[in-house]
Amino acid sequence: MRATKARLVISKASKGTFELNQDAARVTTIVPTRQATRSDELRDHLEEMILDGRLAPGERLDEMELSRRFGLSRTPVREAIKSLLAIGLIETRGRQGTHVALLSIPAIIEMFDVMASLEGLCAKLAARRATPSERAAMRAVHEDLVKAYEGGDPVAFYKVNQQFHDLLYEAAHTHFIAEQAIQLRRRIGAYRLRATYQPGRMLGTLTEHVRIMDAIDAGDPDAAQKAASDHVQLLGDQLTDFISSLPPRMSGAQ
């Protein structure tokens, strides 16, 4: 198989380019983002598949099958798998191949605990550090979220909601914490999406977001921390209630 063979373009082409980092009006630094390798693309693609449920928890990831399916050799496949292994999204069971990680319900609860802490930290910092434009951006996205709610589109709601939280991380001006939060969000993303469908959750989200934004605007770090933490905790509670109510076979959790 040579380079002439049709190469599958796996995911978004947002990589392999340059990011223009316009700090001030004058300086324009060019940060060369490493162009995505096939291994990177596959990793992102697999991650996406896991998160949106195309790869169910427990499902097997066969190296050769993936090679065939995506038209590359086993080497990049193995490297992608190694990455996902290190994050904890997948796990190896002896010699029986690698499988999408199964999350126990206690583990999910713990994850939401941690997530709540992280979001709380971000909100606390945002209350101290957010610029006026960042606050405005959050309000603006919140308007979008209201629209998505009124439109009754859970998927759009889920996406816009994610934007809101991204803005929160940005407003906190953190690097490590935001990174951890995003990584954790990925791990529980598959479950989190389901929570959106819970009755009353979308409306609850809206009011909770307002509470967070108000605290940030008021410059009250403690209130912001509590508001954000509670927000995530409520989500987690509702989700775990939901999962617990399902028959074990359907829950996707062992």
Next chain:
Amino acid sequence: MRATKARLVISKASKGTFELNQDAARVTTIVPTRQATRSDELRDHLEEMILDGRLAPGERLDEMELSRRFGLSRTPVREAIKSLLAIGLIETRGRQGTHVALLSIPAIIEMFDVMASLEGLCAKLAARRATPSERAAMRAVHEDLVKAYEGGDPVAFYKVNQQFHDLLYEAAHTHFIAEQAIQLRRRIGAYRLRATYQPGRMLGTLTEHVRIMDAIDAGDPDAAQKAASDHVQLLGDQLTDFISSLPPRMSGAQ
């Protein structure tokens, strides 16, 4: 280079065996732990080298050099690197190879913030869940810690202190949170050791530990959470003060 060539046994031989998981008196599940591959060994070894400073922040990791040095081909080296990349211990700068991650001071501060949250969560859970024997074990290790303090041995103190925190995680009966805490502790471990040498830190640690244990014994989750969180936060504050006081060249942080 064939298998006959002398193979470097890199690290602890704790893997490649079976773990007996005796749940009750009757059931004995056997969890086959995958035997450590060369890639895994190298990953652990590199991680150790990074943490104890043999690989300095910013130092380059050359694939071929590592292959030569450890007597294996580039493939397992690359896989080990991929794993460390995913964790964030190393990073790739453009096309110039991979380097040990440089931690900025703000990043270190954030890490201690997160660490404080995680420890707080564990303490909170421990206050609710710790068994009498677990509480007793913490007291016992604390006695060792006092002895290490009286003996004036910072390295021993550091190690026993780590034991204490491990016991805290255990008493919390968590899996995910403890895992996260340990992983994070590894990332800031190199800096944390230095904090032990700060004047008054060892004594402070002792009194703070007592506060944590008292809260746990009293069954007061909130007090335990705050005590543990404050404990880590104090450590972090003192450490960042110390690092900030160093000339930039010596700090190991950019």
Next chain:
DNA sequence: CGCGTAAATGGCGTATGCAAAAAAGACAAA
């Protein structure tokens, strides 16, 4: 003497082949 362009070199990403180990299956014996 400086700058731009082209060749060279070093390193990285990917493909492929081989060997070993473990799981699965078949067959025989108790």
Next chain:
DNA sequence: TTTGTCTTTTTTGCATACGCCATTTACGCG
């Protein structure tokens, strides 16, 4: 029927080879 062992097959782990890209260096031209 069940169990134990041997064989087969599947799959993983590692080594090696090759092509490409980027950086660097050297040479020529202005």
